Amino acid sequence: MxxxxxxxxxxxxxxxxxxxxxxxxxxxxxxxxxxxxxxxxxxxxxxxxxxxxxxxxxxxxxxxxxxxxxxxxxxxxxxxxxxxxxxxxxxxxxxxxxxxxxxxxxxxxxxxxxxxxxxxxxxxxxxxxxxxxxxxxxxxxxxxxxxxxxxxxxxxxxxxxxxxxxxxxxxxxxxxLPRHRQGERAAEVPSALTYRQPRTRVNLALMPVYPGLQAAHLAGLLDSGVQGLLLECYGSGTGPSDDLALLEVLRAARQRGVLLVAISQCPEGAVEFDTYAAGSRLRSAGLISGGGMTREAALGKMFALLGAGLDVAAAEHWFALDLCGERA
Known part of the structure; x- marks a missing residue:
């Protein structure tokens, strides 16, 4: 300093x-x-x-x-x-x-x-x-x-x-927020993600999980050209996992290249998909964990990764790593 x-x-x-x-x-x-x-x-x-x-x-x-x-x-x-x-x-x-x-x-x-x-x-x-x-x-x-x-x-x-x-x-x-953060720090940041790299705007969406959320609601949002969806789940990363139509909407979105990230609605805690079967099913549908990241950090990170032109697989890789204190 x-x-x-x-x-x-x-x-x-x-x-x-x-x-x-x-x-x-x-x-x-x-x-x-x-x-x-x-x-x-x-x-x-x-x-x-x-x-x-x-x-x-x-x-x-x-x-x-x-x-x-x-x-x-x-x-x-x-x-x-x-x-x-x-x-x-x-x-x-x-x-x-x-x-x-x-x-x-x-x-x-x-x-x-x-x-x-x-x-x-x-x-x-x-x-x-x-x-x-x-x-x-x-x-x-x-x-x-x-x-x-x-x-x-x-x-x-x-x-x-x-x-x-x-x-x-x-x-x-x-x-x-006292959110649980535990993640592997990236060994180095590629040049494509540094401050010298220009970015473009990204079509991002945010939706909370709530009682009454329907597959049609989610499909309408995702069909608007969304490139990345931040889903605010219950507790440790659960949602309406018995709704097969909703899971299929998520699965189809991931298959066509949409980045799907889950964070917790709770002010404390983090996403731990394996705690409940309801969380595991969401992960199987294509969601990746945002761990203990805040809404602000998760949206900002999605914007920076997708705005740099990364495809969904590369974006998922870097999203899972800590880049500047957001996950660790």
């Missing part, structure tokens, strides 16, 4: 820089001037040198999409090429954990640290957490951070593939 001397602040929008409009809070430009004005009033302002770049368009993170992840990835790679030795991303909280996870996989092998932060209240609002989160993140760069992607919020430093938003209003909105 080393202190950062040339930081890029990548402002994507989000609550931290929002201003009031007739329709409510909305993203606003000009945040660099507001940052510099605020720091000029502090006697203990962070001393790390920084420049700010605004992504266009600025977003309420509820509108975050895959192409925005790719734009962030491109901006970060350009920052490395321009000599920056760290990147701070200012981001809205709704999809902050999703972006942190996706970028963790899009930036494998990145030789600089990347940190994401945001706030629950806008900068300038009474008792806002915006300046404490921003100053705290900048001080992390002063102290030194490990390379790769992390999230800083309310005084906590969290791994990019571990964080989830658990609270919609409290300042300590993000936590690392």
């Amino acid at each position: 080393r202190a950062v001397k040339n930081l890029l602040v990548l402002y994507t929008g989000g609550t931290i820089g929002m201003l009031e409009t007739a329709e409510g809070l909305a993203p606003a430009g000009g945040f660099e001037a507001r940052m510099r004005d605020h720091f000029a009033q502090l006697t203990d302002a962070p001393q790390v040198p920084w420049t700010l770049h605004e992504l266009n368009p600025l977003l309420d993170s509820a509108n975050m999409q895959q192409h925005n992840w790719l734009a962030m990835r491109d901006a970060i790679v350009a920052a490395v090429d321009d000599g920056h030795d760290g990147v701070l991303i200012l981001h809205g909280t709704d999809s902050l954990a999703y972006s942190a996870a996706a970028l963790s996989f899009l930036l494998l092998g990145l030789p600089i640290p990347v940190l994401l932060t945001g706030s629950m209240l806008p900068a300038g609002a009474p008792d806002s957490d915006a300046w404490p989160n921003l100053c705290g993140a900048l001080r992390q760069f002063e102290q030194g951070l490990q390379d790769g992607v992390q999230l800083f919020f309310h005084g906590q430093l969290l791994g990019g593939t571990r964080a989830s938003k658990l609270r919609s209003e409290a300042f300590d909105a993000f936590k690392a």
Whole structure:
């Protein structure tokens, strides 16, 4: 770890820089001037040198999409090429954990640290957490951070593939879920999966298992051109395994090259297919285990693997290995 001397602040929008409009809070430009004005009033302002770049368009993170992840990835790679030795991303909280996870996989092998932060209240609002989160993140760069992607919020430093938003209003909105992680670490990451590899958008879908889920529901989703399905199963990876029509829908999807991944709906625990016959049957239909991965990490990993052009067999191979702390 080393202190950062040339930081890029990548402002994507989000609550931290929002201003009031007739329709409510909305993203606003000009945040660099507001940052510099605020720091000029502090006697203990962070001393790390920084420049700010605004992504266009600025977003309420509820509108975050895959192409925005790719734009962030491109901006970060350009920052490395321009000599920056760290990147701070200012981001809205709704999809902050999703972006942190996706970028963790899009930036494998990145030789600089990347940190994401945001706030629950806008900068300038009474008792806002915006300046404490921003100053705290900048001080992390002063102290030194490990390379790769992390999230800083309310005084906590969290791994990019571990964080989830658990609270919609409290300042300590993000936590690392106590999910069981046990997986083999990849010996090395192939060049096709490193940060230099461009990616394309991927048609991904997410569906929870629930009482009343029908084969027709699943078939309708999969028939929409889905390339990867994340199925949120019960407990240790079970589902309606007595429904032969549903199992056949899954089996047919896998045979035509759809990546099928199972994670647990539970905030604690992991997928262990062999615990119950109901889990074993899902695995036999083509599902692979996401272990103790979070929803955010599993979606981000599917996006990075399939977006790199891997076929389903290769994607399954790398999905089963730990690439950046998501499984181990």
